[in-house]
Amino acid sequence: MFVKSSFRIGLDGFNLSLEKGTGVATYARTLSRALSGLGCPVDALFGLNIPTGSIPTLREVRFFDKLVTSGRPKSPAVFSKRWFRERKADLLPPKSIEIPITGRVDSRSFSERLPAFDRIFNVDDLFRRAARHFRQTGKFTAVRMENPPDIMHWTYPFPIEVEGAANIYTLHDVVPLRLPHTTLDDKAYYFRLLQTVGTRASGVCTVSEASKADILSFFPGMASRLHNTYQACDTDRPAFHRPDSECLAEIQADFGLSRHSYFIFFGSLEPKKNIGRVIEAFLASRSSRKLILVGAMAWKSDRELRYLEHGISTGRIMMIDYLPERTLFSLLRQARALLFPSLSEGFGLPVIEAMHCGVPVLTSREGALPEVGGDATLHTEAYDVDAITSAIQQLDQDDSLCEQLVAKGYQQVRKFDMASYQKRLIEMYRSVLSTTSTV
Incomplete structure (x- = not known):
């Protein structure tokens, strides 16, 4: 089959529409910029609550209005007007509308959240409708788009497919199945969804050899269509290029912190991140430095966070719910080290x-962390508090070790640069299109 030298790619906007973002949102933005850098036109498909019948003049206004208030709405009361509207919508095939980006709306406040794109589309309440439909019927929701992309690359497993496109789904990991006690997912729904993805997808993308092995352990039938592209760090982002002096001045003014006076963790505060043991080990290390935790509480666990309040009350731990990227990276760049001994990571982009x-990193030997960090991180045992304590003490006291880790880190990241990522993406897309009859 003839395969184009360049393709139009569609990406979903589910995580991109969340105000505080997620690791998957970062993945989607980086993916969009990688594709744009390759010259591939990019369509972004959102699922905001914008009525299909909206006149074009108002679509752009409503799109940016909903990006501010894009939190997941509560389910309507049974037999309410909204409930009946949703039931009626469930009976109709979802219709996408293009959002004209004319520049009349000042969108500069959203520059960090939006992907690189050529066109933006929306289907009213797409993701909630599709999940509901899959629970009820076990079937995927089919979306029609005018001039659909050659490939629809879903950045997460959704029960949705775009008609006329090769549909690829990224499975970052299978943590809800491998470590079920660490997530609140409906495991039966998740398993059934991945089973269906495995049979319907034109291709499945993952982000490490560790994740690939975990996926195949549950779904061996995916072997012929499962591709590992790894990830990349988009270093063209402004946060990577601010002067060091500017970053230091910001954290001194905002947090009263000085260079190397603290360790840092950033990401969702959830059990798979091993936060409970990190906090316990840090407090036991007797370090005079602080521990800065940046991230939203994904879900509370008394067992995981039993020492958190003590650490905060004694001034040894500072917890920050959310920071804009520029401030987060100011904190990161001045930290003594990143503490990241997770129980499982599909990739581990913070590393x-x-x-x-130029920040030393502490990781565990779990998931993808050994292959992503290589010998450029200090490894410890994720389930051993004493081992984590000892590793923190090494980073706290050994300047020479930290300098060695920084030097090795600069070498390690070259394996995950944008050019390498783009090459792996193109190889996957060519492979998928060569065996797909829709293109």
Whole structure:
């Protein structure tokens, strides 16, 4: 089959529409910029609550209005007007509308959240409708788009497909199945969804050899269509290029912190991140430095966070719910080290980001962390508090070790640069299109 030298790619906007973002949102933005850099036109498909019948003049206004208030709405009361509207919508095939980006709306406040794109589309309440439809019927929701992309690359497993496109789904990991006690996912729904993805997808993308092995352990039938592209760190972002003096002045003014006076963790505060043991080990290390935790509480666990309040009350731990990217990276660049001994990571992008910033990293030997960090991180045992304590003490006291890790980190990140990522993406897309009859 003839395969184009360049393709139009569609990406979903589910995580991009969340105000505080997620690791998957960062993945989607980096993917969009990688594709744009390759000269591939990019369509972004959102699922905001914008009525299909909206006149074109108002679509752009409503799109940016909903990006501010894009939190997941509560389910309507049974038999309410909204409930009946949703039931009626469930009976109709979803219709996408293009959002004209004319520049009449000042969108500069959203520059960090939006992907690189050529066109933006929206389907009213797409992701919630599709999940509901899959729960009820076990079937995927089919979306029609005018001039559909050659490939629709879903950045997460959604029960949706775009008609006329090769549909690829990224599975970052299978943590809800491998470590079920660490997530609140409906495991039966998740398993059934991945089973269906495995049979319907034109291709499945993952981000490490560790994740690939975990996926195949549950779904061996995916072997012929499963591709590992790894990830990349988009170092063209402004946060990577601010002067060091400017970053230091910002954290001194905002947080009263000085260079190397603290360790840092950033990401969702959830059990798979091993936060409970990190906090316990840090407090036991007796370090005079602080521990800065940046991230939203994904879900509370008394067992995981039993020492958190003590650490905060004694001034040894500072917890920050959310920071804009520029401030987060100011904190990261001045940290003594990143503490990241997770129980499982599909990739572990914070490790690469810290290395790019010249910050030593502590990781576990779990998931993808050994292959992503290589010998450029200090490894410890994820389930051993004493081992984590000892590793923190090494980073706290050994300047020479930290300098060695920084030097090795600069070498390690070259394996995950944008050019390498783009090459792996193109190889996957060519492979998928060569065996797909829709293109």
